[in-house]
Amino acid sequence: MGVMKLAGYSIAEFSRIVFNKQNKCNSDRRLEGKVVVITGANAGIGKETAYQLALRGAKVFMSCRSIEKGEEAVSDVKLQAESADISLLRLDLASMKSVRQFAQTVAQQTHRIDILVNNAGVMACPEWKTTDGFEMQFGTNHLGHFLLTMHLLPLLKKSPNARIITVSSSGHLMGKMNFDNINLNNGAYSPFKAYAQSKLANILFTRELAKRLGTKSNVRTYSLHPGPVYTELQRHSGLGSMGHKMAKKFFLTPEMGAQTTLYCALEDSLDKETGCYYANCHRVDNMISSATDDKSAERLWDLMDSDRRLDGQVVIITGANTGIGKVTAQELASRGAKIIIACRSVDKGQLAVDEIKGVTPEAEVSVMKLDLSSLKSVRQFASDVRERETVVDMLINNAGVMMTPEWKTEDGFEMQFGTNHLGHFLLTLHLLPLLKRSANARVITVSSSGHLVGKINFDNINLLNGVYAPTKAYAQSKLANVLFSRELARRLGGADSNVKTYCLHPGPVNTELQRHVYNAEGSTSSAGKAIMKCVGLTPEMGAQTTLYCALEPSLDTESGAYYANCRKINKMISTATDDKVAERLWEYSCVLVDLEAEYRI
Secondary structure, eight states, rough: OOOHHHHHEEEEEEEEHHOOOOOOOOOOOOTOOEEEEEEETSSHHHHHHHHHHHHOOOEEEESSSSSHHHHHHHHHHHHHHHHEEEEEEEOOOOOOOHHHHHHHHHHHHOOSSSSSOOOOOOOOOOOOOTTTSSBHHHHIIIIIIIHHHHHHHHHHHHHSSSSEEOOOOGGGOOOOEEEEEEEOOOTOOOOOHHHHHHHHHHHHHHHHHHHHOOTTOEEEEEEEOOOSSSSGGGGOOOOOHHHHHHOOOOOOOHHHHHHHHHHHOOOOOOOOOSSEETTEEEESSOOOOGGGGGHHHHHHHHOOOOOOOOOEEEEETTTTSSSHHHHHHHHHHHOEEEEEEESSSSHHHHHHHHHHHOOTTOEEEEEEEETOOOOHHHHHHHHHHHHHOSSOOEEEOOOOOOSSSSOTTTSSSBBOOOOOIIIIIHHHHHHHHHHTTSSSSEEEEOOOOOGGOOOOOGGGGTTTTTTTOHHHHHHHHHHHHHHHHHHHHHHHTTTGGSSEEEEEOOOSSSSGGGGTTTGGGOOHHHHHHHHHHEEEHHHHHHHHHHHHHHHHHGGOOOSSSSTTTEEEESSSSSGGHHHHHHHHHHHHHHHHTOGGGOOOO
């Protein structure tokens, strides 16, 4: 359906071009006193848009990656409009840090924004990654603009009539949101597939933003297809010399390609519309179903809505020297949180601290020794934290071991149960007094879908006398994580408590956690690693559900639930919702760790 619609659309579009039937924006609206921000304004339709809006009296912030190219564009515009009020600012949409810095700079230079034009983009590039590890086209075209828009929204809301315009493409007709593999890893990548996904994301973002702002909002949103425009965007398209000659002859000029953007920026009748899609200077009502799927739009938003700041908050993350723990620490540190990395090796922890500060120099990150397989170490760590901090706002029980040989903890417990459950159980209860001092604390425990085959073996919790199997022990420990999170929420008072609990499955993540997997129970190292490399998520994607549980505002009213793929799982296996077993495990754990009376709840 998408292929046929795109083919039909393209034929009609080129017919309009050949027979000179392209519409133009005829608005004579003036923009004196208005402030406009345009991304990718150093070339193509972005530069033409900047010129046209500056010509109408707007103060225009032109943004682009290269200041040198941007200065050339500013000079070109001022040659045509000497009185143009234009400022040039650097913005790299492939870097979250750059986006945040740009938004901060804009806020220092203006008290409001009237029009934001999300124009910049990349098209059909090789399989590149952004600074933050996302697929380049999705990361730049959607994520960068998503973050930018949310950071600038407070300034847009100060305008009596603001507009957010996002340049998409008819390529969205072939798009699909690959929520389970958003970065198109493991051989799934193709340049056009990635481009189409990013352009569909533009439309869904515009639609969902309009819904969240409401029809009575003073901020309106629009997405659009500019037409087949011959610009620098095609530099990675592989057209070849003949293809570029044909494109130059038959594609629209930047001047004509900017007309629908100008229509969305200037047309008076659009004051009554929001969330819609436009092409050839008119609204397109007959949209493909994937572009009007509100559930996908909401899911995309939830996956990406991570703009919550944590300035002044104290976050403890176990096992944060590597894998999803390190990614989580990096992301939360970039939001202003004070991060304590808790891990066995202080040297490895310090390497993680150095890496995080290399990306975010202002990050407040430190490392403290914690060995979860030692109850003495857990108690010492908690004592050290109490000496340093008066409050803890977030505890992320992330560390773990998986499918180890039949090892014992320092205290004689089976290694996986002792580390994954008992260590975190004791740690959480020792830190609970500090968590209770927070206005809104969260305890997040990383479990696994492995809990689905788990059973709590109360009569033989250490799986002795030949009962031990690596998978069996791992599944028991992960089920214990789920039951612990559930019982902790119940004892604290559920959603009414200022301390909320969350448990999650991060997905199949390719990290050091699998270091014992490949030789366990008959699997071979080379085969196991090859399979995991093909199907495993990157740590960046594996951390997304942890970040969702840490940052999502709607979770302030939830506690004790289980999450996967950035959403709550309501249909749980019966063993994971057995409150009698959860209570029994709690009481048994208190005995096993010899929990002090002062920490019992």
